[in-house]
Amino acid sequence: MSKQKLYSGKRYKILIVIITAIIISFLFPKGESLESEVTIGSIWIQDDLIAVFSFPIIKQPQIYKAELEKAKNSVYPVFLKDETGVENNFDSLDQLKKQMREEFPQVKKNKKNLSDVFPFLSENTKETFFSLNTKNYEDLDQYFGDVRQILAEVSQRGLLDQPHDKIPQNIITIRTGNIDRLDNKFHFLNHSLAAAFAENYVNKKPYRADIKRAIIELSLYYLTPNLMFSKQFTDEELEIVQGKVSKYAGIVNENERIIAKHERVNPETKLKIDSYKIAKGEIIGDGGLFLQWLGKFFHILSILILPSIYIFLFRKGIYHNNLKIAIFAILILWISFVTFLLNQISIPDAARLLIFIPAVSMLMTIIFDSRVGFYSTVIASLIGGALRGNDYPFVIMNVIAGVLAVYSVRDIKNRTQIFRSFMFILLGYLVTITAFGFERFESWQKIFIEFSFAGTNALVSPILTYGLLIFFERIFKITTDLTLLELSNFDRPLLKDLARKAPGSFNHSLTMGTLAEAAAEIVGANPLLARVGAYYHDIGKTISPNYFVENQLTTKNIHEEISPEESAKIISDHVLQGIELAKDGQLPKEIIDFIPQHHGTTTIKFFYDKAIKLHGAEKVDITKYRYPGPKPQTKETAIVMLADTCESAARTISEPDIEKVENLMSNLINDRINDKQLDECPLTFSDIRKIKEVFGSILLGQHHRRIRYPKQEEMEKSE
Template identity: 55%
Template sequence: MPEIFKSRFKESLRIKLLIGLFTVALIVLMFPKAESLEFEVLEGSVWINDDLIAPFSFPILKAPEVYRAEIQNAKKSVYPVFSKNQLQVDIIIDSFKVYSNYLIGTFDKTLANPADTIVNPTFLSYNSYNLFYNIYNQQKSKRSISALKLDIILLKASESLIAVYKTGVIETLPAENVRDSIAVRTGNIDVIEPIKKYHSINKAKSEFRNNLQNLGYSAELESAIVEFADHFIIPNITYNAEFTNDEILQSQNEVSKYAGIVNESERIIAKHERVTKDAKLKIDSFRSAKGEKYQEQGSSSQLFGKFLHIASLITLLTIYFYNFRKKIFYDNVKLLVFGLMFIFISLVTHLINRVVVPAPLQFLIFVPAASMILTIIFDSRVGFYSTVIISLITAALRGNDYSFAVMNLFAGALAVYTVRDIKNRSQIFRSFFFILVGYSVGVVAFGLERFASFNTIMIELAFSSTNAIISPVLTYGLLIFFEKLFNITTDLTLLELSNFDRPLLRDLARKAPGTFNHSMTMGTVAEAAAEKVGANTLLARVGAYYHDIGKLISPQNFVENQLSENNIHEDVAPEESVEIIKKHVNEGIKLGRQYNLPGEVIDFIPMHHGTMVIKYFYEKAKEKYDDDKIDVEEYKYTGPIPDSKETAIVMLADGCESAVRSIEDPDQEKIENVVDNIFTDRIDNGQLSNSPLTLSDIDRIKDSFKNILIGQHHKRIRYPNQNEIEKGIDDELDE
């Protein structure tokens, strides 16, 4: 996206309003439907309002857990429905007889065309097939010493099979529907019968074998017949899931949602009366009935009320940003972070509201995670005030639940406290204990206040513990998501980058020690100045550390890294030296991207030079060439110029630190003159015109630089016009 469009998006008032309206509208849509939101009561609390009199008759809704239990009982009362299929039995017996004839026909063909090897084309095992074949062969050759005839054997087997199916073979019930009795449906009539009345598959096979034993067959022949018949023993009484589900649905539909009725003008609860379980049912039922009664005629007004409710909360935070955090107020990307966070927490609240289970799932709304993320991305005050707003929004979505708001506020505030001065990502996980303490105090306080049972308090504490465990994990993951998606550089990231064990800084110290020392000194100077003008001190310091990483590619090309007196630029034309010097900017940007440095840190690499002229080589060129052959633009850095307080401070620090380091026999007067000259030169060249620094800011930065640099100076090579610079003449060298 071009920079101009990025700038317009970040600062556009229309985008700002759209973010606000979109956030409010989505949250409003997550409010409970058809419900009056004027009060929320807890069992055990005291009704402090006037007597609540029913303005109209309404039914009393059963407690959700009671209704669910009755629904489950209705399901359990339904017997699994089975379909009895006599046609299936006829098909099975006919199939048995047809296959018997096929088997005998196969044997006839084999006997008519004898071969050395008997081929078995059936599903029978080799032994069973050979046994049947031998019996049939003896039968046909009239050499049988017994009265066994295969056709008679198979006929007797079919009769035994018919006897089994007279009882019926039932399909195995699904595990979740195992019952002692079933409903057997024949036509439109269901008959409740014990399941043991019918044969299971295994029992049917066992019964078939028992029938064969009465015929006096050998064990080998019995096994062959059983193997043959097993392929035809299948259930004729089958479980019908569709019929069963229809019966369950009908049974559940007959369960009433109501436990009674409150008549018009009947008192629901008296003032100062304790809210019992029955009273709470009546109050909740009245609230629901009132919402449904006035939904059509008053839905638009209620919707507008919800909109004003949420808009007021969002506006409070916006006013805070406008007065105390203008950087956030004027940056739509940062406002979008807040909008998405509010929507995310509201969505979790909405989804949990829709889950009806006898458990305090509201404690799985991860408000502390939002508190920590916003604190790490911005600061602790922003995190705390955002926690207040988020707690009020979640309470609103739960029917203006005051106690829930207080518990979230307490837990969220403690979560903010744990990460207010975070130094590394693992520190996020120490918030577990504080979040748990916050919720525990709230749960115990409100539990004792409303006479909650010990079991209720312990269950709520268990769910609070789950929140305390998950919130840090969620924070860890979402923080990375927000950093990548919105290109946000948090102080946590900057702290990690300031570690000297980072690969780039370690390489800089080893390969370019002069540049490294210069960068470290600049970091100290820039950080102190940033503090004076309210800039981000950490960003200024880290920007100074990484501003010259491009010199890692060819450190010997820069004088501060040349250990010998030989300077490669002495044997190179000025225009070539300029290209060598300018190249380190592009190399630095490439390295920054390669090592995934944040965009805000990479900006320091080109901006600390701006569009300044590289005067040392420009002056050499003027000495070597005629003026008409020199294009000053070729001796300038390509920019851009600084666009923030931090990049402007680093530009000034770079020029001042470099120039002061090169002073021979430095004293206070010389250093002050050099600093004044550098500042004047940068201002006159328009290098600070895009930065938000004011004249008073510049004076404070200048004073800060002077105080630090007077005690920090190192020998550097003498530059052209150095004597004039030290006397206060407007000239300066920039490399």
């Protein structure tokens, strides 16, 4: 793949457009058809929408979610009643009492340590029980009877396995077998309340404190919940109840009208349209979705074809430069991605004004021109509106604001002028927001919210433009009119050096700038580029200025002392030296091209003829007397070549008149044509005729014959 093909190849232009269209087509709201892409409050401008089949009306997500939440709140936590654990505890309690009786004799005789028996009880509790009179087990029976009573009463009241504050609702479901009953959770005990109940029960007994503590400890050890929360059964109940919540708000029958032409879209009709779209999507399946995507692709492609045709017909400079086409594609994709992201976020509808289309308008105007800026504004607005669901107000708002942004920078003279666009952008948005607000009877609150977003856009767009302009200039090596205006400042180091070291060449460049600018304007080239290119075309002469006749202040000619070949080399070297100076001065390529191309591969005729007279034609190598080239590749460099030729020669005419000037220009320009110097540039014969007319009028005005003052000859003589 050659670099030139990548830079200007036709297939790459087509590829850029197609890839851009493909990417954007994937950024449409998923699965949405055009009939559903409406906003509440807009007017349905298509024909009556009639249902071709029956379909359910899907509830709004927030309403359906609220109904599910309501259903969830109607389901009470399910607690299973299980007395098995309580019965087991009674058995364990009886077994413990029996074991204590058996262990009493052994402990009393110190044959067993307390620490070796009943490890689940504290030492204090064991000491309390084993300190009882072993001959009188009635006390032990009584104490264990108290524990049994506590367990029985707690079980009868019901012991929950969860604290009250962990149960979200006050009402709970008690399930016993297949029978459910509802009750308040506070009618039942939890562990802390059961402990308090046990303590209160024991405190009413006339026992010693240590016995009370022992009874409470034993009771708490055997307390087992008999009301167990069941997540499984609760979830099942929840699923049943939520399953009864319908997703649908009604049904639209076949052949029923969904919305009439010119009817305002309200929430109810919007719901029907959205539901119809979803139903159609389910019916058509994957094949239909592909066709829908294909429709979106051709939708975007048809929009992109508009600027493509304009650029092909009227902006050849952009058409032949794939980098410039890529800039257009990048900016359109940027707007598309921002629109897509805002579509994915739940934000106010007014936030659509944060899609900075005016920034694209200004960038395209500054980088190219105002007409390209206008087309870019319309295209970006149309694509943004499409991605927002055919949002007509969005398109109009951004076209108006974008066009005013184009107007604000159409004749930009410096970078800070970009910020002047703030008021123009804001004005465009304020007018259109107010217009649509009044048209739709929107509240002032909503209008002012949109004003605030519009103000943000108007403030941020110039800042974005300023930053992105620097980015594109550096990354894509783009030379904008703004760059050219900055380069035309005579305080630039290279121009200051030219004026100081080679004043004759500097004045010659200024005259050429005037000629080139006027000619470029009349043939549809870039006048500013032609003028600035003319300013810098001879900067190489600052290296050896005295070897060029316009800088020789004395009658002595240095070239008389050296050979024609040396003279030709010095003259032609100013091209290579100029290129080096331009690169060191970081001039853009568009300006550097003027340095070699304004001479093309022409012959340094004066010294070539001189060499032939000295050595004969057969001994002179003409290649040593030619400029290195290349020939002019653009209209601008060709114009500067012709301006250089005509301006230099016009100085030599004595007593110039219109006939002499026109004849001289015709001969010189014909020489360039016959030498095939203009074969590689897009100038036509019609362009050349116009250029000659412009050059003739300007040169005749600059070199007209002047009336000599009386005694001027005496004044010219030295005293």
